[in-house]
Amino acid sequence: MIARYCYRKILESTIAKFKYRTFSKSKRQEADKMANYSAIAEAGASMIEVLRDNLCPEPIISPDMIGLCSPAETDDLQLGLHLYSIKQNREYRRDGDPLLNLTLYYLLTAYSDADIQERAYDESYILGAAIQTLNENSTLGSAYLQGSLGSDGTDVRIDLHYLTPEEMQKIxxxxxxxxxxSVAYMVYPIIIDGGGFMAGPRVR
Known part of the structure; x- marks a missing residue:
């Protein structure tokens, strides 16, 4: 009797573990279809992809000259995109809803290493081309959305965001x-699934 009881308990434990693993795998696959914590990084990468696709080789020779950067660290970039603020859109959140609805705020800045007489013109030229590109691609679909952003079927909007000179100085x-x-842009909605965090490889 004791042997049968132990066997039954071991069998029940094995089945429970199997169900847990199957459930966890199913939940992971479902989560992969939602935008996860990488959505913020993927939003910036999506904008960079649009700019590179439309501004190279004219007026910017190489795609490597367009990238995410702080205005304090531009390296050899001619067009830089800087994430300066993140806002939660609380009006779209219901009680018990784990999803985060965010708006991201970016600063777009052009850089030129031309001499002082040509520099202002070059930067204005590049900035104008970038503004035109983002206006023509103000709604990003799956063709440009990177990673998990392109998997949930939600389009992302890119809108000019006017800043007063005083607000720009604070940034x-x-x-x-x-x-x-520079010009500012707001990018929305960026949805992050709040159902749990899955650790990835540690960045060294």
Whole structure:
């Protein structure tokens, strides 16, 4: 009797573990279809993809000259995109809803290493081309959306966001970096599934 009881308990435990593993795998696959915590990074990468696809080789020769960066660290970039703020859209959240609805705010800045007489023109030219590109691609679908953003069927909007000179000064707080003409954009909705965090490889 004791042997049968032990066998039954072992069998029940094995079945329970199997069900748990199957459930966890199913939940992971379902979560993969939702935008996860990487959605913020993927939003920036999606915008960069649009700009590279439409601005190279004219007016910017190489795609490598367009990228995400702080205005204080531009390296050899001619067009930089800087995430300066994130806002939660609380009006779209219901009680008990684990999803985060976010709006991301970016600063788009052009850079030129031309001499001083040509620099302002070059930067204005590049910035104008970038503004036109984002206006023509103000709704991003799966063709441009990177990673998990492109898997849930939700389009992402890119809109110009006007900043007063005073507001721009509060953002441009980079020591020893002279101000360059920039434009701000708001990108929304960026949905993050709040159903759980799955750890990825540690960044070293």
């Amino acid at each position: 441009w707080i980079f020591p020893n970096v002279p101000y360059r003409t």
